[in-house]
Every structure is written in structure tokens, then in C-alpha cells.
Amino acid sequence: MFTRHYEVWPKHLPKHLAVPETSLVANLEISALRYPDKTAIIYYDTRMTYRALLSEVEALAGYLQHEGVRKGDRVLLYMQNAPQFIVAYYAILRADAVVVPVNPMNRTVELEHYLSDTEAAICICGQELVPCIAPLLGTGHLRQVITTAYSEYIRTPTDLNLPAEVQAPLEAQDVEGCVAWRNALAAGYQPAEHTAGPDDMCVFPYSSGTTGAPKGCMHTHRSVMATAVHRVVWLESTSEEVVLATLPFFHVTGMQGAMNGPIYCGSTVVIMTRWDRKLAAELIQRYRITGWVNIATMAIDFLSDPDVEHHDLSSLKSIGGGGAAMPKAIEEKLRTLTGLPYIEGYGLSETIAATHINPVDEPKAQCLGIPVFDVDSHVIDVDTLQPKGPNEVGEIVSHGPQIFQGYWKRPDETRKAFIELDGKRFFRTGDIGYYDEQGYFFMVDRVKRMINASGFKVWPSEVENLMYRHPAIQECCIISSPHERRGETVKACVVLKSGHEGKVREADIIDWCKAEMAAYKVPACVEFMSSLPRSPTGKLMWRALQEDEWAKQPEGTLNNNNHTEEVL
CATH class of the missing domain: 3.30.300.30 (ANL, C-terminal domain)
Incomplete structure (x- = not known):
């Protein structure tokens, strides 16, 4: 077990962390039971309580099951950040099915692969994406598309600058196989008993390697639960947190840091469908945002706004992210503006977000961080597969509760993705790096051609x-x-x-x-x-x-x- 980082381990945190032996749906049910009238979502000034969120999840889950969705079936979720994404995500899980989150930038030719690979019969999407998915209705297994306009959830007058997709009114879809979101919810079907447990499949984020088409990373409720809970505990989050969701929910970082994590602890998510630096600053001030997970380019754009200093950002307690290393000058400027260090972390689709995070009290710049709860991570020689020592460059490998089960329908690639060390199964990240004397990990290069x-x-x-x-x-x-x-x-x-x-x-x-x-x-x-x-x-x-x-x-x-x- 790699323990070099224990000397910088946060003193107030345990090194082992038990996670709930339930499905993710239990997290929402418990938060709705504890905080029924608490705001779960704020969407451009429109609020949604935990009671209302769970009610819509139940209604959509019942509809999906009525339409033939069975345990383990894959359902495509193809939309931008909106309340409907969260409702659909948890409704699919409540129906004992598997979420397949799809980047809304993907076009028809790219969607063909997702549909044929997953054999999904139903896709839930934003109405602006109907032209991309509709041509595939009736081909392969796809027989129904549930569509929604983001404007359906703008129910309170707002002075905020709404993106075009959110302003767009609901349009009737004259396409056979398209079903309106509101009709699906209003159908009145009750879902059967929820039977999915921690080891049932939960979500298949798609990743890719150096060859071939994108492949689904099979994650169970247990592995998804792990990183959702890890981040909450690492940052000492509570039910009073207000999280700004600017990263896309289809991406594992946004999914875990700004959706599943907050729902686990019963906090509030403020959703942005499109990035807008001025609006982000306004939302932080208006709703006293406490946590914001972003990427370096977002932070750079945010700081380049000459008016940003005129906003009250004092509510922020944590800012973190990655996606690309945070430039030192930007980190310093962000720290000057907010008084907070930028906490970087590292993970992949195969690990459903972070395996490494910087200690909040002792972060290092442009650093992946240290292995988090119950993660054993090493650097190995690419050829001999033998572990390397401090400051020796090799491939980063990790073992932990968040590691995926393998690639969907690709046993050969799954086999190549793992090695055995000390009797444990380690995932080969394909990333070249090293760790220093204190156990902080750093990236150098990549094996994969990404x-x-x-x-x-x-x-x-x-x-x-x-x-x-x-x-x-x-x-x-x-x-x-x-x-x-x-x-x-x-x-x-x-x-x-x-x-x-x-x-x-x-x-x-x-x-x-x-x-x-x-x-x-x-x-x-x-x-x-x-x-x-x-x-x-x-x-x-x-x-x-x-x-x-x-x-x-x-x-x-x-x-x-x-x-x-x-x-x-």
C-alpha cells in the first residue's frame, strides 16, 4: 500500500472511509426525507425542492418502466445542464436501468455508435438536439425519444441573462417516436420497487483509447458512490453548501462534484446551462455560492472580466478543478481575488472522477494531488511493470473503490487495462508521471494518444x-x-x-x-x-x-x- 503521502494527509480526516451500501437513488430519497422543502435546484431564479425533485423522478421512472425499460437496460441521456438532466438521471436509476450520458456536442454520425453499442431503446434529450437524434429513430433499437425544452423549468420571472437554448419556447415535435417530457411525467405511472443495489450497473460514461471507437466505462452504484462521497468528505461539505454547476453533468467531474455529491449531503445546486462569466459572478453573489468546481479555461475567462472585482465573492469556501493544469499566474490572481487556493485533482472516466486530490491545507501548484480514501496508487515502469521510486517517471496505476468494472462489451481491452500488483487489481491510466518525496503525484506525459x-x-x-x-x-x-x-x-x-x-x-x-x-x-x-x-x-x-x-x-x-x- 502506498503510504508516503500520509505525512501530508489532512489531520482531521480518516484514511479509510466507508461508503453507503446502497444505490445512488437512496441518496436522493434520504435527502428528500430529511429536507423535503429545502431547495435542491436553483435554475436561473426558479427553485425546485427535494420533495418536488423526487416526485418528478418517480413519475419519469414509472413512465420508463411502462415503456419497457428493464433492470440493466441502457438509456441515453443527451442534453445540456438543466433540472431535467438531474430528473432524468435519477429516474433512469430509479427504474433500475443504466445512464449513458452523451456529450450534447455530438452529432448524428457519432450518436450511431452510442446507440448500436448500448442497444438503447430510449433517449432523453433537449429539444435543440432533436434534429441530431431523430434521424436514428426506428433504426437499430431506438424507438422513442423523450424531448424537453429547458424553458419549461423557468417558472419564476428573472432578470438574469438567459442563454438562447433556455429562452427557446417549447416546440411541438412532429416526429414519430418523439414524446413530450411533460406528457411522460403526466402519464401517472408509478414505478415498481427499486431493486438495484451497490453492485448493479449505474452509469456508463464513454471514454476512448488510442484505437477504435469510444467505449463505455462500466460503473456500479458502488464506484459512483465512492467519488461522490469522497469529495463531500474531503471538502467537509454540509447540507448548507450551495454549489455552482458550470461543468457539464455528462462529464464525470460535473456529474460527481455538482450533482451526485450535493444530492448525497442535501445541499443546493445552482445550474448554468451555458458558461457566462458575468452571470457566474452574479450567481455567486446572489445565491451565496460556497463551492465551485471548474476548469482552468473557465477560471481564466472569469478573471479576465474587468467587472469581476465589483461582485461579492466572499461566500466562496472552495474552488477546485482541473481539465488542464492551472497556470501559476492565474492561480495567484484567483487566490488574491477570493483568498482561496485552487485545489486540483486527477481522475478519469474509468475512475468516475478523482483518485487524487490536493490536501486543502497543503496544496501544490500544477499537481495532481495525493491518493484519496482507500486508493493505492503507484508509478510503474511501462515495460517491466515494476514499481518506481520518488521522482522516477513511469505510468500511474491505481487501485480503489472508484475503479470501473471494465469496458462494455470489450473484454480484451478490459484485460489490457489492468495489472496485478501485490495481489490487487490496478488500473493502468496510460498517463506518465511521478510522485515526489511527500507522495504528491505529478503528470509528465501520456501513453495514450489523447x-x-x-x-x-x-x-x-x-x-x-x-x-x-x-x-x-x-x-x-x-x-x-x-x-x-x-x-x-x-x-x-x-x-x-x-x-x-x-x-x-x-x-x-x-x-x-x-x-x-x-x-x-x-x-x-x-x-x-x-x-x-x-x-x-x-x-x-x-x-x-x-x-x-x-x-x-x-x-x-x-x-x-x-x-x-x-x-x-
């Missing part, structure tokens, strides 16, 4: 597969390119088919990509090449292109040596 653009994980092979659909592209290789604000961004190295040279411009490729894939995956730049470098065996030498791209960057202008994939 691009981290402002916390969004871009998998080159997935983007390449999509780009090969372009009629003019013969070959392409996706690499990362330095970016002053995002840390790194997506670049496409492209070889055009004969006859297209000089006729297809960079802008043509980028515009095509914008129509075919999520915005964060779209290449920011395209470089046309006569050929791509290959090894003597014909293997594409992507690393050579990658290194050449970063070598063009003047030394010292960017620091990409450290990043965190997920956060608290």
Missing part, C-alpha cells in the same frame, strides 16, 4: 475516422498543436486525393468538420502534405508529426508538461 483541449478529451483516431468520410481526403493524421489559452488544440495533417490538390482549402475542410462532429473535436488548423511519415513496417509515425509541431513553438511560451484529465 489531446486535452481545455479539459475536453479528443481522441485522434475517432476524429480521423470521421474525417475519412470527406470525399477529398486520402490520408489524415490528427495531432495536437500548442494553443495559448486551451493549452493544446486539434490539428489535422491531410493528404488530398489526386485531382483535389489546390481545389480544397483549409477552410473547406474545417467547415465540413464543423457540420460532422462536435465542436471541440474540429481541427483548428489543417496542414496539407504530400505524404505522411511512416515507419519501415508502414506504421503511421504520428509521434514524429507531433514532436515537429511542438518543436515549432518558441521555448518557454507554453507549459504542456502538466495536465489533469478530470477533477474532484
Whole structure:
């Protein structure tokens, strides 16, 4: 067991933490029992109590079961942050089914994979996303889409600046198979007894590796419960916390830090559908926000607002996050503004958020943190798999209660993702790092070929597969390119088919990509090449292109040596 970090372990916290032996649904039921009239959600000035939240969850769960959803079935949840996301998430679980959270930036061609892989028959989505999912109704297993307008939950007059999606009125969907959210809730079906326990499947966030399509990370109620409770205890949260939800709920960080954690302890979630720095400052002041989990780019944008100092931010007790390493200058400016250190953490979809968090009293800058409750983490030699010592670079591996069960329907990849050390099963993160003498972990590089653009994980092979659909592209290789604000961004190295040279411009490729894939995956730049470098065996030498791209960057202008994939 790795114990080097015990000397900096928070003195007021136990090293072992028992988590509830229940499903996540019990957390909501208990909070509704304890605090029925307490505000669970604030959505642009509209409040929703725990009693009302549980009532809607029960109603939607009953409808889902009436429509044939059975224990273990997968249901797609495809929408932006809104009260409906929380209702749908817990309704799916209440129906003993499995939540498949889908990034709302994904388009039709990307949704095809999620549907075929999960065999989901029902999708719950925001109405602005209906054009993306509707073409797939009746294909494969998908037979019903439940749609909702975010404006349905703006029930109190507000002077806040609402994003366009929230202002949009409810529209009737003249599409066979589309069912209105309000009709599903009003159907009056009561769900059967909830039978899911801690070891039943709970949520499948999708991740990806260096090859192939995105794959579902199988998490049980037990593993999801672990990081939800860990963060609450680590930050000493209570029922009186007011949490600002700016990170997307489909992402494990937002899901755990701003939804499941607060519901566990009966606190209040203030939801933003779209990021808006001025609105964030106003909400912190108006609702006396105590906790905010964000990413570095959000913090940078927040601080760049010249009016931010005119807001009362004194209610904040904790600010943390990751997604990319927090620049030292930004951390210092944030500390000056709020008086709080920025608490970084580290985890992945496979660990349903954090395995490592910085001690609140002794955080280190641009650091992943220390292993949290019951987590055993080591750095191993990539080739020999033997543990390394302090300040020796290798692959980070972790064992703990939050580790996933494996990849959905991919036993070979599951087997490769784990090793055995000291009789325990350790997950190979694919991230290269080291720990110092005190047991703090740091990131150095990555084994996996992943691009981290402002916390969004871009998998080159997935983007390449999509780009090969372009009629003019013969070959392409996706690499990362330095970016002053995002840390790194997506670049496409492209070889055009004969006859297209000089006729297809960079802008043509980028515009095509914008129509075919999520915005964060779209290449920011395209470089046309006569050929791509290959090894003597014909293997594409992507690393050579990658290194050449970063070598063009003047030394010292960017620091990409450290990043965190997920956060608290």
C-alpha cells in the first residue's frame, strides 16, 4: 500500500472511509426525507425542492418502466445542464436501468455508435438536439425519444441573462417516436420497487483509447458512490453548501462534484446551462455560492472580466478543478481575488472522477494531488511493470473503490487495462508521471494518444475516422498543436486525393468538420502534405508529426508538461 503521502494527509480526516451500501437513488430519497422543502435546484431564479425533485423522478421512472425499460437496460441521456438532466438521471436509476450520458456536442454520425453499442431503446434529450437524434429513430433499437425544452423549468420571472437554448419556447415535435417530457411525467405511472443495489450497473460514461471507437466505462452504484462521497468528505461539505454547476453533468467531474455529491449531503445546486462569466459572478453573489468546481479555461475567462472585482465573492469556501493544469499566474490572481487556493485533482472516466486530490491545507501548484480514501496508487515502469521510486517517471496505476468494472462489451481491452500488483487489481491510466518525496503525484506525459483541449478529451483516431468520410481526403493524421489559452488544440495533417490538390482549402475542410462532429473535436488548423511519415513496417509515425509541431513553438511560451484529465 502506498503510504508516503500520509505525512501530508489532512489531520482531521480518516484514511479509510466507508461508503453507503446502497444505490445512488437512496441518496436522493434520504435527502428528500430529511429536507423535503429545502431547495435542491436553483435554475436561473426558479427553485425546485427535494420533495418536488423526487416526485418528478418517480413519475419519469414509472413512465420508463411502462415503456419497457428493464433492470440493466441502457438509456441515453443527451442534453445540456438543466433540472431535467438531474430528473432524468435519477429516474433512469430509479427504474433500475443504466445512464449513458452523451456529450450534447455530438452529432448524428457519432450518436450511431452510442446507440448500436448500448442497444438503447430510449433517449432523453433537449429539444435543440432533436434534429441530431431523430434521424436514428426506428433504426437499430431506438424507438422513442423523450424531448424537453429547458424553458419549461423557468417558472419564476428573472432578470438574469438567459442563454438562447433556455429562452427557446417549447416546440411541438412532429416526429414519430418523439414524446413530450411533460406528457411522460403526466402519464401517472408509478414505478415498481427499486431493486438495484451497490453492485448493479449505474452509469456508463464513454471514454476512448488510442484505437477504435469510444467505449463505455462500466460503473456500479458502488464506484459512483465512492467519488461522490469522497469529495463531500474531503471538502467537509454540509447540507448548507450551495454549489455552482458550470461543468457539464455528462462529464464525470460535473456529474460527481455538482450533482451526485450535493444530492448525497442535501445541499443546493445552482445550474448554468451555458458558461457566462458575468452571470457566474452574479450567481455567486446572489445565491451565496460556497463551492465551485471548474476548469482552468473557465477560471481564466472569469478573471479576465474587468467587472469581476465589483461582485461579492466572499461566500466562496472552495474552488477546485482541473481539465488542464492551472497556470501559476492565474492561480495567484484567483487566490488574491477570493483568498482561496485552487485545489486540483486527477481522475478519469474509468475512475468516475478523482483518485487524487490536493490536501486543502497543503496544496501544490500544477499537481495532481495525493491518493484519496482507500486508493493505492503507484508509478510503474511501462515495460517491466515494476514499481518506481520518488521522482522516477513511469505510468500511474491505481487501485480503489472508484475503479470501473471494465469496458462494455470489450473484454480484451478490459484485460489490457489492468495489472496485478501485490495481489490487487490496478488500473493502468496510460498517463506518465511521478510522485515526489511527500507522495504528491505529478503528470509528465501520456501513453495514450489523447489531446486535452481545455479539459475536453479528443481522441485522434475517432476524429480521423470521421474525417475519412470527406470525399477529398486520402490520408489524415490528427495531432495536437500548442494553443495559448486551451493549452493544446486539434490539428489535422491531410493528404488530398489526386485531382483535389489546390481545389480544397483549409477552410473547406474545417467547415465540413464543423457540420460532422462536435465542436471541440474540429481541427483548428489543417496542414496539407504530400505524404505522411511512416515507419519501415508502414506504421503511421504520428509521434514524429507531433514532436515537429511542438518543436515549432518558441521555448518557454507554453507549459504542456502538466495536465489533469478530470477533477474532484
